[in-house]
Amino acid sequence: MDVFFGKHDTILTNVDYLDLELTLDCGQAFRWEKQDDDSWSGVAGNKYLNIKKDGDSFVLKNTSSDDYLQFWQHYFDFDRDYTSICSRLSEDRLLSEAIDSYYGIRILNQDPWEALCSFIISQNNNISRIKSIIKRLCDACGDPIGGGVYAFPRPEQLSLMSVDDFQKIGAGYRAEYLAQLATQAVSGNIDLQKIKTLPLNDARNELLSILGVGNKVADCALLFGLGFFEAFPMDTWMKKVMTQYGGTMPDCFKGYEGLAQQYLFHWARHNL
DNA sequence: GTCCAGGCATGCA
DNA sequence: TGCATGCATGGA
Numbered sequence: 001m002d003v004f005f006g007k008h009d010t011i012l013t014n015v016d017y018l019d020l021e022l023t024l025d026c027g028q029a030f031r032w033e034k035q036d037d038d039s040w041s042g043v044a045g046n047k048y049l050n051i052k053k054d055g056d057s058f059v060l061k062n063t064s065s066d067d068y069l070q071f072w073q074h075y076f077d078f079d080r081d082y083t084s085i086c087s088r089l090s091e092d093r094l095l096s097e098a099i100d101s102y103y104g105i106r107i108l109n110q111d112p113w114e115a116l117c118s119f120i121i122s123q124n125n126n127i128s129r130i131k132s133i134i135k136r137l138c139d140a141c142g143d144p145i146g147g148g149v150y151a152f153p154r155p156e157q158l159s160l161m162s163v164d165d166f167q168k169i170g171a172g173y174r175a176e177y178l179a180q181l182a183t184q185a186v187s188g189n190i191d192l193q194k195i196k197t198l199p200l201n202d203a204r205n206e207l208l209s210i211l212g213v214g215n216k217v218a219d220c221a222l223l224f225g226l227g228f229f230e231a232f233p234m235d236t237w238m239k240k241v242m243t244q245y246g247g248t249m250p251d252c253f254k255g256y257e258g259l260a261q262q263y264l265f266h267w268a269r270h271n272l
Numbered sequence: 273g274t275c276c277a278g279g280c281a282t283g284c285a
Numbered sequence: 286t287g288c289a290t291g292c293a294t295g296g297a
Binding site: 269 | 281
């Protein structure tokens, strides 16, 4: 991949492995919207981005070299060699088919706090509704970052919301979970930066102690927010997929379970 | 109107 | 440990 820093934009060429729609709209992140010109706009951290595929290159609008190097490069996981990982994963027949069909899914490195809150909201919920709840949450108490756009609220901002406030934005029965989580995060009882440094199982157990966090939500937070590429979220779709493996994971998934999961999840939703 | 969504907490065996 | 049930909400 080559990176060019223009006067306003950052331009990526020779990108081996990125499909914007598959990556930004596959249910791992909830703040990206497709625009009329087929570009994608979204918020991550306290940054707004518009990114568009233009022929063989990708244009990150109004993105400085600092923004790219210090934030988006890691967000899009560009430091990881997806080509060699997918080559390894393709040793499995089903995964090989999924990768061929949906080439270009990357795992985004999202903010741990946002990922945890988002996947608590996601439980027993559908993606379009998850998106709208999160948007209302950001509009209600996140930092304005310009253009009428708001960042995802920090713990102390969420802690100022009451259970009733969370219900008013449509969180439903998850309102209680969000309120408790915010309180614990502010008190330091939940420390995601510390959890990030733990071994996978310890990190997982810490997350499981949070009200409203079960196996699936914990694994999503680990994979999409806390940098655990080997986490393997098991939702209803993945349970169906795993019957095709007799319940045991192929050896070639090892170390890359998260990406394998995301491909199989996508494959299952379109083929089962 | 009815169904269902990237589940989880709870109670009971 | 394993299974049944209730849960808030709104888009399809």
